[in-house]
Amino acid sequence: MEIMREITVTVNVNGIPVRAAVSPQESLLDFLRYRAGATDVKCGCNKGDCGTCTVILEDRAVKSCLVLAAQADNRRVWTVRGLEKDPLMQALQESFATHGAVQCGFCTPGMLLTAKNFLEHNPKPDRAEIKEAIAGNLCRCTGYKKIVDAIAAVAASRTGDRA
Amino acid sequence: MGVSGFAYISPSTKEETLTVLSEAGEKGRIVAGSTNVLPDIRARKIAGCILVDISHLRELKGIEIAGDTVTIGSLTTISELLQSAVIAKEAGVLWQACRCFADPLVRNRATIGGNIANASPAADGVVPLLALEATVNVESKARGKRAIPLDEFFTGPGKSVLEPGELITSVSFAKTSAMKSAFIKFGLRKAMAISLASIGMVVGFNGDTIARVSIALGALAPTPVRARETEKYLAGKKIDDEIIARASELIKTEVNPISDVRASRDYRQHLTGVLFRRAIEAALA
Numbered sequence: 140m141e142i143m144r145e146i147t148v149t150v151n152v153n154g155i156p157v158r159a160a161v162s163p164q165e166s167l168l169d170f171l172r173y174r175a176g177a178t179d180v181k182c183g184c185n186k187g188d189c190g191t192c193t194v195i196l197e198d199r200a201v202k203s204c205l206v207l208a209a210q211a212d213n214r215r216v217w218t219v220r221g222l223e224k225d226p227l228m229q230a231l232q233e234s235f236a237t238h239g240a241v242q243c244g245f246c247t248p249g250m251l252l253t254a255k256n257f258l259e260h261n262p263k264p265d266r267a268e269i270k271e272a273i274a275g276n277l278c279r280c281t282g283y284k285k286i287v288d289a290i291a292a293v294a295a296s297r298t299g300d301r302a
Numbered sequence: 303m304g305v306s307g308f309a310y311i312s313p314s315t316k317e318e319t320l321t322v323l324s325e326a327g328e329k330g331r332i333v334a335g336s337t338n339v340l341p342d343i344r345a346r347k348i349a350g351c352i353l354v355d356i357s358h359l360r361e362l363k364g365i366e367i368a369g370d371t372v373t374i375g376s377l378t379t380i381s382e383l384l385q386s387a388v389i390a391k392e393a394g395v396l397w398q399a400c401r402c403f404a405d406p407l408v409r410n411r412a413t414i415g416g417n418i419a420n421a422s423p424a425a426d427g428v429v430p431l432l433a434l435e436a437t438v439n440v441e442s443k444a445r446g447k448r449a450i451p452l453d454e455f456f457t458g459p460g461k462s463v464l465e466p467g468e469l470i471t472s473v474s475f476a477k478t479s480a481m482k483s484a485f486i487k488f489g490l491r492k493a494m495a496i497s498l499a500s501i502g503m504v505v506g507f508n509g510d511t512i513a514r515v516s517i518a519l520g521a522l523a524p525t526p527v528r529a530r531e532t533e534k535y536l537a538g539k540k541i542d543d544e545i546i547a548r549a550s551e552l553i554k555t556e557v558n559p560i561s562d563v564r565a566s567r568d569y570r571q572h573l574t575g576v577l578f579r580r581a582i583e584a585a586l587a
Binding site for chain 1: 308309310311312336337340343344352357404405407410411492493494
């Protein structure tokens, strides 16, 4: 155990270990974009308000601007590009497209990751629960209705019920 | 400390953490969920310190019941509290508050110990704990273990009696399963809002008479506060419209809010009475 000015970390990003020396205050968001090349993770407000930088850390959706890169050492991170073969992510992406839930698209990667993580923990949500689940992801284009529709449609198709 | 002014250390046990904190003194800055620390670093409110990362210390996680007492490890996240059947049953006021804490993504990282340590007058995790008459358990090399009543923990906005070297290990309180609870947050949005005002209430009835009540208020004074006069007024009373009306006037005299970008002092004072009425009605429902 020692006090460090620079920390060598290995973060598993979308199944691939990425090793780098980071500064103590570096965020996971900066690590992902500038060291791991995961520019599908967007930087919006960089202070925890907007949710565009959402990633899945181990099993939980988190805002990567609010996590220290050092805290992700030896942990697994999933971003949207690493989930292109994931059936639930594919279903969400298709549903977002067919429901018109994407306009400028800046919030979309974070929104998709939040939705995927939420549906994994709550396979049969009602609309109110979906709205609550995406409360940390801001969208300035759609007014949210189409996003909620898109997520509800995936939930319904997976369970055979209507949300 | 290099150009950035920051250093980092990640102790692997609680004992190691206490040693590190004792050596770091004023320079030590505990990081857990990092939902407050990272924005503070970016806003340059924090500089030149040793970030002591405790996020992986399993010893400080989890919820335990011993007899009548519930103890929550300081590293327990708000999401974990929300998923806990124990919290839902034994600490309804805290569970309700966790539902309106920040947003679901932040709740996955933010810890109850961090919410206490941050000492915000508006802290949505602290107000319910104050209504639960909770005790903060802290530990350090210099002073050993201390159990500090939450009521005596805060000294001002962002300030507490926590000394350099001290670590919050847990927070504990008595079960309230036999009591009624309500928590109401008044913010400008539903998610990621700083409370304009908040109220946490725990009421015990004896038939239709109030046997005991504790009321905590957030963002209405330099620290979260108890409404002691209103509690005294209500104790032993049968609840009716007149008693509620009188108490909702009385409680306004117990607060000392500020005017800021979110609301004026007058508005917050008015809100205090409104929130009291809503909370007692919710608790009775």
